[in-house]
Amino acid sequence: MRRVVIAGGGLAGQRAAETLRALGHDGPITMLAAEPRAPYDRPPLSKAILAGETPDLGLRPATWHADNGVELLTGTPATGVAPGRVRTPAGDVPYDELVIATGASPIRLPGLPAAQALRTLEDARELAGQLRPGRRIAVVGAGLIGQEIASAAAARGAHATLIDVAPRPFDALMGPGQGDWLRARHEDAGVTLRLGRRLTATDGDALVLDDGTRVTADRVVVAIGVRPELAWAADARGAHLAGDCTGSAHWEAAARQGAAVARTILGLPPRPEAPPLVWSDQHGARIQRVGDPAGADRVERDGEDTAFTLTFTRAGQPIAATLVNRPGDIAKARRALQTQAKEAA
Amino acid sequence: MTLIPEIDEDACLAHGDCAQVAPGVFTVTDIAHVTGTAPDDVLRKAARACPAGAIVLLDADTGEEVDP
Numbered sequence: 001m002r003r004v005v006i007a008g009g010g011l012a013g014q015r016a017a018e019t020l021r022a023l024g025h026d027g028p029i030t031m032l033a034a035e036p037r038a039p040y041d042r043p044p045l046s047k048a049i050l051a052g053e054t055p056d057l058g059l060r061p062a063t064w065h066a067d068n069g070v071e072l073l074t075g076t077p078a079t080g081v082a083p084g085r086v087r088t089p090a091g092d093v094p095y096d097e098l099v100i101a102t103g104a105s106p107i108r109l110p111g112l113p114a115a116q117a118l119r120t121l122e123d124a125r126e127l128a129g130q131l132r133p134g135r136r137i138a139v140v141g142a143g144l145i146g147q148e149i150a151s152a153a154a155a156r157g158a159h160a161t162l163i164d165v166a167p168r169p170f171d172a173l174m175g176p177g178q179g180d181w182l183r184a185r186h187e188d189a190g191v192t193l194r195l196g197r198r199l200t201a202t203d204g205d206a207l208v209l210d211d212g213t214r215v216t217a218d219r220v221v222v223a224i225g226v227r228p229e230l231a232w233a234a235d236a237r238g239a240h241l242a243g244d245c246t247g248s249a250h251w252e253a254a255a256r257q258g259a260a261v262a263r264t265i266l267g268l269p270p271r272p273e274a275p276p277l278v279w280s281d282q283h284g285a286r287i288q289r290v291g292d293p294a295g296a297d298r299v300e301r302d303g304e305d306t307a308f309t310l311t312f313t314r315a316g317q318p319i320a321a322t323l324v325n326r327p328g329d330i331a332k333a334r335r336a337l338q339t340q341a342k343e344a345a
Numbered sequence: 346m347t348l349i350p351e352i353d354e355d356a357c358l359a360h361g362d363c364a365q366v367a368p369g370v371f372t373v374t375d376i377a378h379v380t381g382t383a384p385d386d387v388l389r390k391a392a393r394a395c396p397a398g399a400i401v402l403l404d405a406d407t408g409e410e411v412d413p
Contacts, residue, residue, distance in 0.1 A: 015359065018374070019375040022374035022375035023375055059361070252358060252397070255358040255359065255360070259359070259375060271354075272355045274355050274356055277396070277397060279396060327398075328392075328412055328413045331392075331395075331399065331400070331401065332398075333398070334356060334397075334398055335353070
């Protein structure tokens with residue numbers, strides 16, 4: 001019986017364990033989770049948790065690992081690899097197959113040692129406590145996480161300033177040239193936008209931007225991306241990678257990759273590809289995008305200002321869709337892309 | 346109308362929201378499986394809750410897909 005060790009206690013690792021068990025692997029499985037808790041869902045960290053809610057974030061019921069014969073070692077990070085063994089502070093763990101799913105860590109700015117990042121449940125709880133009426137929150141980086149932090153801050157009466165070097169950061173989620181609707185939602189909610197601006201210095205509790213603007217803040221959050229957590233695995237050979245440590249930084253990709261490495265270990269063929277999916281909750285709107293809108297030569301808009309669909313086409317074929325407050329349409333939108341992809345194949 | 350739920354296996358990501366909304370209908374292993382039935386409004390709620398849009402609802406009489 002092959003002994004599988006899954007280094008990492010996040011979504012990708014959990015999906016790998018589930019898929020191995022569901023598809024018949026009856027050998028030992030050990031999961032090494034760096035954090036002191038069972039695998040949990042991270043998307044709510046920048047949504048429900050910042051909104052002050054206390055949802056159950058467990059990816060599976062608390063007894064899942066025990067019920068399925070998966071040894072879960074929490075607070076036990078993988079720190080190195082020797083042939084056939086993963087090193088941890090609690091000793092070496094032998095393996096026949098190694099899944100590397102150790103995720104990623106937030107990139108920090110050296111000039112801002114006191115700034116916070118948002119990656120773990122502790123980060124999110126700490127930040128949630130800061131989102132109070134009148135508090136000034138500066139968010140460096142207007143990607144999905146930064147946008148959601150600004151949205152949550154505004155909803156709770158804090159004053160958020162969103163800073164990014166890109167002049168149109170909302171296009172990344174909404175689609176090329178389509179970010180203005182989301183930008184307006186941020187402005188309507190009272191979020192101050194400093195876009196196309198670079199951070200040049202700090203001065204006391206103020207950030208100084210390249211046009212001389214000063215952003216005074218009680219709290220600075222840096223959300224400029226993540227770096228794969230792979231340094232410990234430099235000596236790993238023949239291991240299987242899944243999740244954010246591969247450089248993909250989306251929930252859906254991590255879930256698919258976790259399941260995919262399990263199939264590889266079991267010698268099963270891969271599941272068919274599906275168009276990528278991302279979603280975000282901001283200013284009361286659920287925004288979902290399926291497919292990749294880069295390279296679209298046409299965009300069609302259908303619906304109202306508060307609930308609409310953007311369909312992106314290239315040479316007359318749909319390549320992506322962005323849905324705002326239309327969760328019931330995501331299945332149809334995705335299948336339109338899959339049908340088109342099958343016909344093209 | 347009576348609805349029949351199906352799982353689009355290519356789309357399902359085993360998120361498990363369906364099994365929370367309708368535990369008697371869906372069971373999640375490596376992906377979700379239909380293992381029971383429930384009133385139409387519960388099925389619609391489950392289909393809308395799926396982040397991947399992987400639950401397909403069919404009209405039991407006509408076999409045609411129905412919007413959740």
